[in-house]
Amino acid sequence: MTKYIFPSVYDYSDFMLSELEKDSSIKILEIKPMSIFMKFLWLIKTKSRLGKNKLFSHFFFNIFYSNVNFDNSICIVFDSFIFFNDPCFYTWITKKYRNVERVSIIYNVIGQNKDRITFVKKHFDQVYCFDPIDAEKYGFFHFWGIYSKQQYNKVFNLFDVSFVGLDKGRLDTIQEISAYLKNNDVVFKNIVISDRIDYTQDSGLVVSSYRVSYRESLEILLHSNSILEVVPDIQTGLSLRTIEAIIYGKKLVTNNKYLLQSPFFNKENMIIFDNINDIDIGFIKSHKQIDYAYKNDFSPTELIKRIESKARKNI
Numbered sequence: 001m002t003k004y005i006f007p008s009v010y011d012y013s014d015f016m017l018s019e020l021e022k023d024s025s026i027k028i029l030e031i032k033p034m035s036i037f038m039k040f041l042w043l044i045k046t047k048s049r050l051g052k053n054k055l056f057s058h059f060f061f062n063i064f065y066s067n068v069n070f071d072n073s074i075c076i077v078f079d080s081f082i083f084f085n086d087p088c089f090y091t092w093i094t095k096k097y098r099n100v101e102r103v104s105i106i107y108n109v110i111g112q113n114k115d116r117i118t119f120v121k122k123h124f125d126q127v128y129c130f131d132p133i134d135a136e137k138y139g140f141f142h143f144w145g146i147y148s149k150q151q152y153n154k155v156f157n158l159f160d161v162s163f164v165g166l167d168k169g170r171l172d173t174i175q176e177i178s179a180y181l182k183n184n185d186v187v188f189k190n191i192v193i194s195d196r197i198d199y200t201q202d203s204g205l206v207v208s209s210y211r212v213s214y215r216e217s218l219e220i221l222l223h224s225n226s227i228l229e230v231v232p233d234i235q236t237g238l239s240l241r242t243i244e245a246i247i248y249g250k251k252l253v254t255n256n257k258y259l260l261q262s263p264f265f266n267k268e269n270m271i272i273f274d275n276i277n278d279i280d281i282g283f284i285k286s287h288k289q290i291d292y293a294y295k296n297d298f299s300p301t302e303l304i305k306r307i308e309s310k311a312r313k314n315i
Contacts, residue, residue: 012214057088131237167194
């Protein structure tokens with residue numbers, strides 16, 4: 001049975017799913033290079049009102065996926081896939097092909113977004129959610145995370161702690177933390193991707209309107225003694241930075257108190273803070289061998305096996 005994956009539009013998806021490339025039964029449908037005609041259709045589909053039209057959408061998908069037969073397959077769609085929120089995509093694939101199991105991977109906080117909850121329940125046969133409270137509340141399957149460990153040469157730590165990520169409303173907090181770290185002579189590399197200009201430049205925080213590639217982000221992480229994580233209050237799932245800390249053997253400084261309820265919390269290697277003064281500078285600066293005894297818990301291969309085992313029997 002072929003499993004088709006419609007991945008995240010973000011480049012970290014390549015790292016997240018890389019171990020699946022060895023499995024011939026799995027096809028990762030990246031956005032392919034397009035002809036001039038397809039680029040024209042793509043612009044209509046993604047940028048105009050006509051792109052939401054059902055007839056045009058079905059015409060577009062017939063051409064865009066003309067070389068793919070989805071009969072008797074499992075289609076696994078990440079919630080940051082470009083057409084995840086397009087109902088026309090799901091009506092097209094189920095009307096055109098026989099026995100398609102539709103699976104969604106939700107890697108963002110749902111919260112009280114009732115429209116999204118209704119949408120995924122309507123269009124998917126299986127829904128997997130990274131946030132345990134959201135999963136229990138809405139009757140979804142829970143997964144802790146997805147990541148394929150990357151091989152790299154041993155590197156020296158250049159930073160005591162680092163953070164690289166989008167603003168998502170946390171710029172002010174990370175700015176305050178950066179000033180606190182600077183005042184305590186901590187060597188850090190904190191980068192927030194944001195268009196905001198109202199921040200204190202002398203805090204040592206780098207604010208950029210340009211995205212940092214995941215490869216660059218990983219390089220900074222690998223050269224860091226510790227990883228800083230700041231999550232919104234409503235998030236209960238593991239962040240990418242928590243997963244990275246566990247996989248690459250880094251200390252974690254986080255405000256995610258729900259980490260205490262996960263099987264991955266390690267009081268020797270992780271600290272959870274409520275306010276900035278809770279951040280232990282000695283913990284960040286100390287150098288010791290970190291080992292979480294990682295047992296491939298975040299392997300995408302294992303999640304695919306779980307999805308396949310729950311698929312309808314006629315697939």
